[in-house]
Amino acid sequence: xxxxxxxxxxxxxxxxxxxxxxxxxxxxxxxxxxxxxxxxxxxxxxxxxxxxxxxxxxxxxxxxxxxxxxxxxxxxxxxxxxxxxxxxxxxxxxxxxxxxxxxxxxxxxxxxxxxxxxxxxxxxxxxxxxxxxxxxxxxxxxxxxxxxxxxxxxxxxxxxxxxxxxxxxxxxxxxxxxxxxxxxxxxxxxxxxxxx
Amino acid sequence: xxxxxxxxxxxxxxxxxxxxxxxxxxxxxxxxxxxxxxxxxxxxxxxxxxxxxxxxxxxxxxxxxxxxxxxxxxxxxxxxxxxxxxxxxxxxxxxxxxxxxxxxxxxxxxxxxxxxxxxxxxxxxxxxxxxxxxxxxxxxxxxxxxxxxxxxxxxxxxxxxxxxxxxxxxxxxxxxxxxxxxxxxxxxxxxxxxxx
DNA sequence: GTCTATAACATGATAGAC
DNA sequence: GTCTATCATGTTATAGAC
Numbered sequence: 001x002x003x004x005x006x007x008x009x010x011x012x013x014x015x016x017x018x019x020x021x022x023x024x025x026x027x028x029x030x031x032x033x034x035x036x037x038x039x040x041x042x043x044x045x046x047x048x049x050x051x052x053x054x055x056x057x058x059x060x061x062x063x064x065x066x067x068x069x070x071x072x073x074x075x076x077x078x079x080x081x082x083x084x085x086x087x088x089x090x091x092x093x094x095x096x097x098x099x100x101x102x103x104x105x106x107x108x109x110x111x112x113x114x115x116x117x118x119x120x121x122x123x124x125x126x127x128x129x130x131x132x133x134x135x136x137x138x139x140x141x142x143x144x145x146x147x148x149x150x151x152x153x154x155x156x157x158x159x160x161x162x163x164x165x166x167x168x169x170x171x172x173x174x175x176x177x178x179x180x181x182x183x184x185x186x187x188x189x190x191x192x193x194x195x196x
Numbered sequence: 197x198x199x200x201x202x203x204x205x206x207x208x209x210x211x212x213x214x215x216x217x218x219x220x221x222x223x224x225x226x227x228x229x230x231x232x233x234x235x236x237x238x239x240x241x242x243x244x245x246x247x248x249x250x251x252x253x254x255x256x257x258x259x260x261x262x263x264x265x266x267x268x269x270x271x272x273x274x275x276x277x278x279x280x281x282x283x284x285x286x287x288x289x290x291x292x293x294x295x296x297x298x299x300x301x302x303x304x305x306x307x308x309x310x311x312x313x314x315x316x317x318x319x320x321x322x323x324x325x326x327x328x329x330x331x332x333x334x335x336x337x338x339x340x341x342x343x344x345x346x347x348x349x350x351x352x353x354x355x356x357x358x359x360x361x362x363x364x365x366x367x368x369x370x371x372x373x374x375x376x377x378x379x380x381x382x383x384x385x386x387x388x389x390x391x392x
Numbered sequence: 393g394t395c396t397a398t399a400a401c402a403t404g405a406t407a408g409a410c
Numbered sequence: 411g412t413c414t415a416t417c418a419t420g421t422t423a424t425a426g427a428c
Contacts, residue, residue, distance in 0.1 A: 010411065026312035028225035032404065044406080045412045053404065112311060115364050116222035144389070151380075154372070155389050157365055158358045158381055165357025168311050176350070184347075185354055192388035193340070193351050206393065228422065240424080241394050249422065 011049040013039040019060045019105040027117045058124045064106035065128040071095040085143050094182035101172045111164040159189050207245040209235040215256045215301040223313045254320045260302035261324040267291040281339050290378035297368045307360040
């Protein structure tokens with residue numbers, strides 16, 4: 001409270017460094033010494049903030065999923081209930097991609113290193129992941145009342161695959177903007193590549 | 197030549213074991229002892245077949261990409277040049293997914309563990325990957341002559357993301373068949389979820 | 393072609409000083 | 411809250427017998 005500067009505590013610096021390295025090298029490919037080095041401390045000091053490497057990874061993943069959930073909820077509140085289906089889809093696609101690309105590596109870690117993580121780690125993160133995916137399922141059931149639920153979940157999985165894979169090739173500082181990417185993905189999802 | 201039984205040589209058994217473990221645990225998360233154990237030999241013996249762990253990984257990835265390329269070429273030859281655009285797309289989507297799910301873990305390794313692999317490994321596999329992606333780019337340029345090339349590459353990346361992510365959730369032995377999945381992805385790609 | 397044995401090093405984790 | 415020092419173990423890789 002004393003200063004306006006964003007005093008980044010030691011714990012946060014460890015989390016930041018860990019998230020970035022986990023994204024680039026995966027869970028097993030990242031060492032505590034690397035994380036400590038990037039956080040400006042020594043490896044042993046990490047254990048003052050986290051009980052184990054696994055616990056650190058879980059903290060990163062859960063932080064990331066909270067960002068995703070917040071982005072989804074904010075978008076849902078901003079959209080008028082009378083908005084067109086296309087606006088809802090584009091808005092939530094944009095929220096998801098923004099969370100991946102604009103909120104640091106926490107959300108990206110979820111996309112790139114969840115699958116290869118030890119089972120013990122995955123099981124501790126599954127609840128938040130499920131809750132996020134459930135929000136999308138419910139959104140789709142509202143937007144597409146005529147479709148059957150099974151097809152909707154399949155379409156959602158296909159959309160998620162397309163969105164999350166962008167973490168591996170999209171460059172937010174390149175020619176294509178995040179807005180343009182969101183619009184393209186949402187339109188391809190709704191109307192396909194053969195639209196008008 | 198003496199027997200009909202598929203005599204699986206030591207080298208092939210090492211490759212099979214490595215591919216399966218790399219898929220499940222990633223490159224760094226898999227040890228040579230695990231690979232050797234699953235192949236029925238001791239860790240040191242692996243070095244009779246491969247110079248290093250990295251060389252073994254490169255061999256797995258390149259084997260996988262050859263399967264993908266073969267699947268693409270076979271499909272291209274089977275399709276009549278007069279076939280409808282939708283048939284071409286569905287056929288090649290089916291070929292890609294078949295390679296991922298029906299030809300062992302070699303192709304899946306490409307999808308799940310390429311991104312997190314050491315840069316030195318990735319650079320040795322990039323040529324075959326690029327050549328495969330180029331086949332898709334050329335296919336799209338033929339199928340959609342009116343669209344501009346930049347948009348087509350973007351749409352291909354989105355489609356690839358959707359297809360490759362299925363490796364993380366699709367169960368070929370479940371209720372949904374590979375044919376149904378291919379048809380759904382191809383139709384969503386061409387016409388979107390709002391089709392008829 | 394596979395084994396045993398081992399070198400050389402990296403890793404996650406702990407204990408105690410400051 | 412961070413340090414130094416260290417433990418116990420796991421890791422890739424090598425050398426030489428069979």
